Amino acid sequence: MTVLRPTSRIRGAVVPLALCVGLASALTACAADPDEGTNGVGKLEATAIEDKAQAAADAAKAVRLSGTLVSKGGTYKLNMRLKDDGAAGSVTTKNSTFELLRVGDALYLKADAAFWEHDDDKPSAAPSSASGSGSDEAGSEAADKLDDMYVKVPEDDPAYKQLRGFTDMDLLLDGLIGLHGDLVKGDHDKIGGVRTINVKGGEDGEGGSLDVSLEGTPFPLRFARGGGAGVVILSEWDKDFPLTEPAKGQTLDYGKQLPRT
Structure with missing residues (x-):
């Protein structure tokens, strides 16, 4: 029978121990630099x-912005593709969703009839292509005509500046990226x-x-x-996308001012 001397036992234990220490050191070395292979x-x-x-x-020419913003007591869910000369996408609020399309300075709003006709604040006038008075019946008729149509927002309308803000790439990024x-x-x-x-x-x-x-x-x-x-x-940074004004058959002119919505 062979007698294993204590020194042999120690040597036998040291070998796997050394391997374990070496492996641990290698793993630590790998994990020590999470920036390896990055842009620095x-x-x-x-x-x-x-x-x-x-x-x-x-310096970017285009971007997609999606997520939620809380501003002045309102919550807005955005899904917008933006670039220097325009934008396209959707905005969702507590009560409704509407689409925005901007080509240069021309800004279009698209929504369903429910967006245009609210219990507390119905449209007060019909678009130029529709007839009728400011009555509830005319307002409902106007809302039906506006359903799923692109409505051009007049530049002198009070809503133009606010709605355009959702389509302005520089404005949105300047307001979002800065830390305090x-x-x-x-x-x-x-x-x-x-x-x-x-x-x-x-x-x-x-x-x-x-x-x-x-x-x-x-x-x-x-x-x-x-x-x-x-x-x-x-x-989708710097990924270009087409912007085309809607066809005449898809567009209605509301007049000089949109109804309050």
């Missing part, structure tokens, strides 16, 4: 990351399969939270507004 933005300070994201957004307070670098993450780095306004993110792409151009991919005022996803 994750290695920058928080303020520099925000600057890179802002510069990328400013002392910037803090957050965690690495993935959005839509793309690696990201997070930057927050303050330790608790009360000044907003921005996730920036670590792959290719450092575009902002997600923005959470402070105080729970909404989260939006930014995608």
Whole structure:
């Protein structure tokens, strides 16, 4: 019978132990640099990351913006494709959904009849292509005619500026991407399969939270507004899309001013 000396036992244990330590060190080394193979933005300070994201957004020609915004007591769910000379998409509020199409300065609104006819505030006049007075019956008739049609919003209408705001790429991005307070670098993450780095306004993110792409151009991919005022996803950066004014058969002219909705 062979007697195993203590020194042999120790040597036999040391070999697998060394392998385990080496493997653990290798895994730690791999996990130590989450920015390996990225665009390097994750290695920058928080303020520099925000600057890179802002510069990328400013230079972009197009983007899709989807998510929820809370503003002045109202909640808006957006799904808009935006570019310098126009936009197309939808806006959903508590009571309704409507589509917006802007080609240059021409702005069109499309919605169903229920959008145009509310119990508390019905349309007061019919579009120029419809006849009738400002009565309830005429208002219902007007709403039916406007159902699922593109209505051109007059530029001097009070609603034009507000509705155009949903279609203005620069205006929306300027209002969304900026963080407030002392910037803090957050965690690495993935959005839509793309690696990201997070930057927050303050330790608790009360000044907003921005996730920036670590792959290719450092575009902002997600923005959470402070105080729970909404989260939006930014995608399809620099992907162009066609914008065409609706055909005459799809369009109605309401006149000089839209009904209050």
